[in-house]
Amino acid sequence: MTGRVEPSMMRQHLRMYLVLGSIDCPVDPTHVVQEALAGGATMIQFREKGDDALVGEPMIHLARRIQHQCHQAGVPYIVNDDVELALKLNADGVHIGQDDECAADVRKRIGNRILGVSAHTVEEAERAIRHGADYIGIGPIYPTRSKDDARAVQGTDILRILRDSGIDLPMVGIGGITAERVEEVLCAGADGVAVISAVTRAESAREAVETIAGASERFFLRKLANH
Numbered sequence: 349m350t351g352r353v354e355p356s357m358m359r360q361h362l363r364m365y366l367v368l369g370s371i372d373c374p375v376d377p378t379h380v381v382q383e384a385l386a387g388g389a390t391m392i393q394f395r396e397k398g399d400d401a402l403v404g405e406p407m408i409h410l411a412r413r414i415q416h417q418c419h420q421a422g423v424p425y426i427v428n429d430d431v432e433l434a435l436k437l438n439a440d441g442v443h444i445g446q447d448d449e450c451a452a453d454v455r456k457r458i459g460n461r462i463l464g465v466s467a468h469t470v471e472e473a474e475r476a477i478r479h480g481a482d483y484i485g486i487g488p489i490y491p492t493r494s495k496d497d498a499r500a501v502q503g504t505d506i507l508r509i510l511r512d513s514g515i516d517l518p519m520v521g522i523g524g525i526t527a528e529r530v531e532e533v534l535c536a537g538a539d540g541v542a543v544i545s546a547v548t549r550a551e552s553a554r555e556a557v558e559t560i561a562g563a564s565e566r567f568f569l570r571k572l573a574n575h
Contacts, residue, residue, distance in 0.1 A: 352460050358483050358518040361391040361424050361462075362540030363568075364561040365520055369396035369428075370410060372548040378413050380553045385421040387557030389547075390540070392418050393443055393464075395428035411437060424462060431457055443485065446472060455480035464520075468499055468506070470513045477517050485542060486510065488523025489533060493545070507536035527556070530563040540564065 353361075366381070366389045373380045381392060394411050396402055402410060411427070415437055418425035426441045427434035431454055434442045441462025444454055451465050465476035467484045476484050488501050507521060521533040522542035533541055543560060550556035 353462055353482050355482075355518055358462070359539040362483060362518055362520040362538075362542075363390045363564045364388055364557060365391045365393065365522075365540055365542040366547055366557070367393040367395050367428070367522070367542050367544050368548050369394065369398070370402050371396075371398040371400050372544050374549065377410060377548075378417060380548055381414050381417050383553035384547055384557045385417060385423060387554035388561035389423060389557050390561070391424045391426060393426040393428055393542070394439075395443075395544075397428070408433070408436075415439060426462060426464065434458065434461070441482070451476055451479035451481055467510075468502065470510060470515065473510055473513075473515045473517070477515070481517065483518040483520060483539075484510075484515075485520050485522050486538065487521055487542075489521045490524025490529065492524040504532055504536035507533065507538050511537035525560075527559040527563050530560055531567050534564065534567045 366384050368377060368380060370377050392414065394414055396407050411433060415425045424440040426443050427439045428443050429448050431442055431449060442454060442458055443464035444451060445466040455463055462482050463480055464483050464485055465481040467473040467476050467486060473484050486506055489504060491501050518539050520540045520542045521538040525533055525541045525543050526546050530541055541560065547553050547556045
C-alpha cells in the first residue's frame with residue numbers, strides 16, 4: 349500500500365463487512381469466507397477470540413488461508429487487535445478496541461495500512477481521528493451474543509449523535525445487525541454494516557451476504573437519486 353486509503357474507498361469497503369473467527373462458524377471458516385466473498389462481502393476481519401479460539405500455528409494457518417481467499421477476491425483483509433499477527437501476515441490492516449494498544453502507537457507500527465478503531469462516544473471517536481484511524485466501528489447497535497466483551501447496547505441514536513457532532517470519518521455499525529435492520533443503521537449515519545452471526549450462522553452465508561449487501565446497495569442508490 350503506497351498511501352493511506354481514501355475515505356471514499358474506505359466507505360465502499362465498509363458496505364458489507366464480515367467479522368469472523370473459528371468459534372463463530374459451525375462449519376469450516378474458510379467455507380463461510382468463500383461463500384461470503386461470492387455473495388459480495390466488501391471487507392473481512394479475522395477475529396479469533398473466545399475460550400475455544402485457536403492459538404499458535406493452527407491460528408496462524410487459518411489466518412493465512414482466509415487472507416489468501418481475500419486477496420484472490422481483491423477484498424481487504426483486516427486482523428482484529430493483534431498487531432504482531434497483522435505485521436507477520438502483511439495484512440491490509442488492523443482493527444483495535446478502546447482497551448487495546450493506543451491507536452497512535454498502532455498507526456506508527458502499521459504505516460499506511462488500514463486502521464479501524466472501535467468507539468462508543470464522541471470523545472473516543474475524536475481521539476481515534478486524531479490518532480490516525482481510517483474508520484471507526486460503532487456498537488453494539490443492537491443486542492448481540494457474538495461478542496463476550498460487548499459493551500452496553502447503543503442503539504442507532506449513537507450514529508446520529510456522532511454525525512451531528514461533526515464526525516465525518518467513515519463509520520461502520522456493528523452488533524446484532526440483520527438484513528431487516530440495515531436500512532435503519534445506514535439512515536442513522538453509518539457507511540456500512542459489520543456482521544458476524546447474521547452470516548456465520550446463516551443456512552447459506554452467500555445468500556445472507558447477498559441480502560445484506562443488496563439492502564445496502566438499494567439504500568445508497570436511493571440516496572444518490574434523491575441528490
